[in-house]
Amino acid sequence: MMEILGIPAPVFLGQLLLGAINGAFYAVLSLGLALIFGLLNLINFAHGTFYMLGAFVSWLGLRYLGIDYWTSLVVAPLAVALFGIVIERTMLKRLYDLDHLYGLLLTFGLALVIEGVFRQLHGASGQPYAIPSALSGGVNLGFMYLPVYRAWVILASLVMCLVTWLIIERTKLGALLRAATENPDLVRAFGVNVSLMITVVFGFGAALAAFAGVLAAPIYSVNPIMGANLIIVVFAVVVIGGMGSIMGAILSGFLLGLVEGLTKVYWPEASSVVAFMVMAVVLMVKPAGLFGRNA
Amino acid sequence: MTRESLLVLRDLQTWYGESHILHGVSLDVAEGEVVTLLGRNGAGKTTTLKSIMGLARHRRGSVAFGGQETVHLSPNRIARMGIAFCPEERGIFSSLNVRENLTLPPVIRDGGMSLDEVYDLFPILLERGGSVGTKLSGGEQQMLAIARILRTGAKFLLLDEPTEGLAPVIVEQIGRIINVLKERGYTILLVEQNFRFASTVADRHYVVEHGRIVDEVSGNAVSSNREKLEAYLGV
Numbered sequence: 291m292m293e294i295l296g297i298p299a300p301v302f303l304g305q306l307l308l309g310a311i312n313g314a315f316y317a318v319l320s321l322g323l324a325l326i327f328g329l330l331n332l333i334n335f336a337h338g339t340f341y342m343l344g345a346f347v348s349w350l351g352l353r354y355l356g357i358d359y360w361t362s363l364v365v366a367p368l369a370v371a372l373f374g375i376v377i378e379r380t381m382l383k384r385l386y387d388l389d390h391l392y393g394l395l396l397t398f399g400l401a402l403v404i405e406g407v408f409r410q411l412h413g414a415s416g417q418p419y420a421i422p423s424a425l426s427g428g429v430n431l432g433f434m435y436l437p438v439y440r441a442w443v444i445l446a447s448l449v450m451c452l453v454t455w456l457i458i459e460r461t462k463l464g465a466l467l468r469a470a471t472e473n474p475d476l477v478r479a480f481g482v483n484v485s486l487m488i489t490v491v492f493g494f495g496a497a498l499a500a501f502a503g504v505l506a507a508p509i510y511s512v513n514p515i516m517g518a519n520l521i522i523v524v525f526a527v528v529v530i531g532g533m534g535s536i537m538g539a540i541l542s543g544f545l546l547g548l549v550e551g552l553t554k555v556y557w558p559e560a561s562s563v564v565a566f567m568v569m570a571v572v573l574m575v576k577p578a579g580l581f582g583r584n585a
Numbered sequence: 586m587t588r589e590s591l592l593v594l595r596d597l598q599t600w601y602g603e604s605h606i607l608h609g610v611s612l613d614v615a616e617g618e619v620v621t622l623l624g625r626n627g628a629g630k631t632t633t634l635k636s637i638m639g640l641a642r643h644r645r646g647s648v649a650f651g652g653q654e655t656v657h658l659s660p661n662r663i664a665r666m667g668i669a670f671c672p673e674e675r676g677i678f679s680s681l682n683v684r685e686n687l688t689l690p691p692v693i694r695d696g697g698m699s700l701d702e703v704y705d706l707f708p709i710l711l712e713r714g715g716s717v718g719t720k721l722s723g724g725e726q727q728m729l730a731i732a733r734i735l736r737t738g739a740k741f742l743l744l745d746e747p748t749e750g751l752a753p754v755i756v757e758q759i760g761r762i763i764n765v766l767k768e769r770g771y772t773i774l775l776v777e778q779n780f781r782f783a784s785t786v787a788d789r790h791y792v793v794e795h796g797r798i799v800d801e802v803s804g805n806a807v808s809s810n811r812e813k814l815e816a817y818l819g820v
Contacts, residue, residue, distance in 0.1 A: 462688075465681055465685045465688075465689055466689065468678065468680040468681060469678045469680070469681060469689055471680070472678050472679065472680060473676055473678065475640050475660065476670075476672060476676040477689075478639075478640070478659065478660040478661045478664070479638050479639075479640060479660045479661075479663075479664055479669075479670045479672075480661075480664055480669075480689065480690035480691065480734075480737070481661050481664030481665045481690070481691055481693050481737070482661055482690075482691060483661050484661070
């Protein structure tokens with residue numbers, strides 16, 4: 291059997307694939323977090339909850355309304371975006387003039403409340419979500435078996451990240467967003483409704499998280515704490531990439547997923563902490579993060 | 586004053602948190618005029634501009650623009666009425682290149698300069714279009730900060746110390762640009778500490794001290810009032 295670095299190739303590549311999938315979720319989630327942090331200066335602890343909600347809306351939609359996976363991929367992010375917008379308009383908006391800590395506490399509280407409600411309604415055990423038939427099965431690549439759905443998750447996440455990045459870096463709207471991130475008051479003085487932009491960006495960040503949740507539903511079981519488990523690592527990703535850096539969030543998301551995958555091959559016990567070890571090292575060497583603008 | 590006032594401030598008071606900065610500023614700017622606010626550091630000149638623009642939120646009194654009260658409006662609403670602001674720190678965005686900086690402010694009404702006209706006035710900006718905004722020299726950044734508000738159609742410009750920290754040759758260039766803008770019908774309220782420069786461009790000067798207007802000098806009376814002005818400015 292072929293070996294890579296002393297490990298049988300299928301095992302090595304299998305872990306790498308798992309790492310890439312986790313990385314895809316990290317990337318999409320940390321991208322939304324970075325966008326929200328950049329414009330709102332808010333550390334959104336409810337981001338994992340938006341991810342969980344995406345998966346749940348998808349599951350509930352299929353079970354009670356017969357909404358299929360493909361429709362969910364559009365409907366669930368829209369529903370969660372709307373929910374995020376309501377939260378921004380009714381609650382977060384009141385906190386912008388206060389210390390950042392208040393926004394963090396509010397979103398942390400919201401996350402606990404929403405997760406609690408879902409745990410009460412649906413229990414803590416996971417609900418299965420079937421892989422859509424068009425994406426079931428797998429391909430034998432000769433050196434490894436590649437499940438089609440997993441390849442789809444990576445592809446869809448990559449496309450979503452790329453499109454978001456292009457909008458931010460290459461369009462007029464993106465330029466306004468970057469400018470408002472730097473100096474919101476001056477952008478207001480140019481006649482731009484920055485408050486509206488903030489609402490839209492928060493909704494978009496929530497939609498990204500929900501999109502990841504829908505992608506995750508067939509892979510991980512749909513359960514109330516799926517977001518809470520993931521979000522702590524995603525915070526590490528955002529710090530590694532550089533708070534508020536878009537490309538940093540995307541690249542470090544995928545990178546960290548792969549690093550975790552490799553750690554599982556060589557030192558399985560360390561795989562759950564490797565993200566934080568990387569974060570600690572990055573903070574020591576480059577406190578602004580790998581792609582951060584300034585320290 | 587023969588022309589009707591475009592901007593009228595009456596008893597404008599402004600606070601930053603607990604500190605009371607403006608203690609009742611009243612002034613008038615007629616359409617087509619160039620008026621300066623002279624005064625020492627901390628006198629309240631910048632705060633006056635920020636209060637007009639709505640960026641200093643906690644304000645009271647009256648700021649009427651074109652006959653309409655604006656003292657309760659948000660900055661984006663005020664900007665849409667046709668007022669543009671060029672801040673003292675210039676506010677060039679480091680995550681945007683020169684072209685993006687230049688085209689960032691949305692066009693709010695007809696009658697602004699076209700991009701070609703802006704480039705005619707500031708050829709350096711065409712040359713440096715792809716550079717990161719903050720990589721420009723101080724003078725170039727100032728040109729960019731002025732240039733970007735000329736496209737929007739706003740005809741009332743608030744310029745906060747456009748000559749600060751710049752070489753004499755650049756200051757001269759900015760003086761020429763202000764005169765061009767005046768010929769084109771722009772109305773300008775200018776904050777300056779350099780009254781020699783101000784006297785070359787402005788029709789009238791207000792002297793600001795401790796958050797109030799303490800004196801008004803017409804442009805052609807600057808030389809006869811030189812000693813008084815020097816005393817105000819502490820030069």
